[in-house]
Amino acid sequence: MLYIGVDLGTSAVKLLLMEADGSIKNIVSKEYPLSFPNPGWSEQKPEDWWNAVVEGIKELTDGFDKDQVAGISFGGQMHGLVILDSDDNVIRPAILWNDGRTTKETNYLNDVIGKDKLSEYTANIAFAGFTAPKILWVKENEPENFAKIAKIMLPKDYIAYKMTGVHSCDYSDASGMLLMDVKNKCWSKEMMEICSVKEEQLPKLFESYEITGSMTEAAAAELGLTTNCKIAAGAGDNAAAAVGTGTVGDGGCNISLGTSGTIFISSKDFGVDKFNALHSFAHADGNFHLMGCMLSAASCNKWWMDEIIGTKDYPAEQVPITDDKLGENNVYYLPYLMGERSPHNNPDARALFIGMSMDTTRADMTQAVLEGVAFAIRDSFEVARDLGIKIDETKICGGGAKSPLWRKIIANVLNIKVNIIESEEGPGLGGAMLAAVACGEYASVEEAANKIVKVIDSVNPDPAIAAKYDAKYKKFKEIYPTVKPLYDTLKA
Template sequence: MLYLGVDLGTSAVKLLLMDGQGEIRKIVSREYPISFPHPGWSEQNPEDWYEKSIEGIRELTKDVDRSEVAGISFGGQMHGLVVLDEKDEVIRPAILWNDGRSTKETDYLNEVIGREKLSAYTANIAFTGFTAPKILWMKENEPEKFARIRKIMLPKDYLAYRLSGTFCSDYSDASGMLLMDVKNKCWSKEMMEICGISREQLPDLYESYEVVGTLKKEEAKKLGLPESVKIIAGAGDNAAAAVGTGTVGEGMCNISLGTSGTIFISSRKFQVDRYNALHSFAHADGYYHLMGCMLSAASCNKWWMQDILGTSEFTKEQEKIVKLGENQVFYLPYLMGERSPHNDPMARATFTGMTMDTTREEMTQAVLEGVVFGLRDSLEVARNLGIQIERTKICGGGAKSLLWKKMVANIMNLKVDVIESEEGPALGGAILAAVGCGEFESVEEAAAKLVKVVETVEPDEDLTEKYEECYQKFRKIYPALKPVFRKIVS
């Protein structure tokens, strides 16, 4: 049988077709626009997601026997607010994960409601990217539209709803809304009351590998697929990517160097760090995970290369970097503020330590190193919880860089496992679809059989020691500049 994984990203939808042996038959993608109607705002039209996904599924399956397609599942951009009225029409453009308009509402939740209460209700504190602050913003600034809300959903769940008619979400994605009691895997009554919404406005919750329905007749006809095709709940993009890299079960780690950057640590038990520096979410394997999320990772390199240096020769620029562990130029990777572990929307990117003889190569090196240093900040929080990590998988566009992988290995002192098929959330979605259709008994079994490590980048003892000294310098820069950021941003 064949299984479809749909990765609903920020700039495009990526669709992957996989068979029961894990062979990837085909991948297609379709881009859609993103709008920035005001500084710091970020929105998309959910209809674009649907239309491009339909177009992509048709293209993906045009050369195969469509009767063999058994299931469709998803990995999707998290935290976005999608709201429908009583006619199931979209009320306003979706407010995305990287939208910063809800600073006031985030401060209200953290400072007035209080971090301790939020952590007790949801296992997390408020971040501007989360869904609950967006709901409060809409309640305050668009009261007429807020009053029309009948359904609140996340981006990938809008696709599931259009395809199956089931109003649903999964535990991993819903964990990032700040509306769910993560420990007990249910909606938080306290958070619903704080946000002024009802249980009826929120979707039913499922494990990521559970079947939520089948294709509606009209959608099946539109796609040329059988009505029997199962729709499986899917997961938030980071959880889906973790499935695709085999980061499931106890004590596994995955680092993603995508537009944003994450460090993802899977666990069979629920846990929260007392400072809430890491997100404590449910995982797509039925258990839990801790995650540190940087808003800017590979996007820092793209900004530096394309917008500042004016080049697309990423690999060529990196070939000139040879003095690892010796750079005295440091870069704070906070182009869009920062989430983990600082939770500071006012943080900004900076270069520090430049002199008259600083070179282009040193500044490029600083950008790459700064992203890894920033991710290590979150790793240190996990280590302080007593979590012992010795190795990590790696994914995302940045994972294609041998230099960046070497930096990860030595800055974090971890063995970095490179997998055979690094296709992120799309592959994770396809694996979840296979589990949901009974191809495998569990997500862990599927990952063990389908995910293969083809290379390991080992840390070098001498280089790790050099980078330890560099990291100790790096970690002093943000605290020193934090009060300055507040003055220049306000």
């Protein structure tokens, strides 16, 4: 049988066709627009996602026996607010994970409701990108739209609804809404009351590997598939990527270098960082995880290359950055193009370069961008280490993980072994694996991961380079607190 993984990203949907044994038969990517109506805002039309999925699945399955497509599941961009009216029509464009308009609402939740109460209700505090602050923003700024809301959904779940007619959500993605009691895996009555939301406006909750429904006749006709195709709930993109990299069970670690960057630590036990610098979420394997998330990771390099240098030849720009340059750069970069989540929780933070001199080269600046992202990941890594979590190695995935230089920098900045897996299609592969588990090909997510995911190479830290980076990191972490007061001034 064949299984489809739908990786609904910020700039494109990537669709993956997988055989039951885990071999990838085809991959198709379809882009869609991203709009910025005001500074710091970020929106998309859910209809554009669906059109891209329809077009992409037709192309993905062209030349294959469509009757063999047994299941579809998802890895999706998290936190986005999709609101539907009583006829299931989209009320307004989705407000995305990297949208920074909710400073007032986030401060209200953290400072008036209180971080302690939020952590008690949901295991997390409010971040500007989370869904609950967006709901409060719509209530305050678009009351006519708020009054129309019949269903509140997340991005990937809108696609699942279009396939099944079922309003569903999985525990991992719902964890990032600030509406779910993560520990007890149910909607939080307190948070619903705070956000003026009724439970019937929220989707039904499922484990990521559970079937939510079958393909409707209308969707099957549109996609060219059959009504026998089962749809599994899927997961937030980071949890799906963790499945796709085999980061399941107890004590696994995965770093994702996508548009955003994450460090993901899987655990069989529920746990909360007392400072709430890391997110405490449910995992797609049925367990839990801690996650540090930075809003701009590989997107920093894309911005630097495309908009500033003006080149698409990323590898060529990294050629001059040889091993003897690692840990020797005097230029630092704060990677806060869209504000920052973990661990600073500051939507008003912005990127900066510091340390340039007359002999600074283009390569030094490029190196600083790669290192700045690695240092920011270490910020979250240090929080996990302070919790007593021992991490000796990690998997890595995402577009940035294709760079051998960036992998080497990550290994030395964190001073741990970085494992490269056979497939770098984290969320898409994870989605397909969840579909296979839902359809009974594997007894559990862990079994699927153990049989499908293969490590093909590793990068070990160099003690001398790691020591240099340790000294550089100590300087890096002094920059943000020093410039933090300026962000309020710049915003004003």
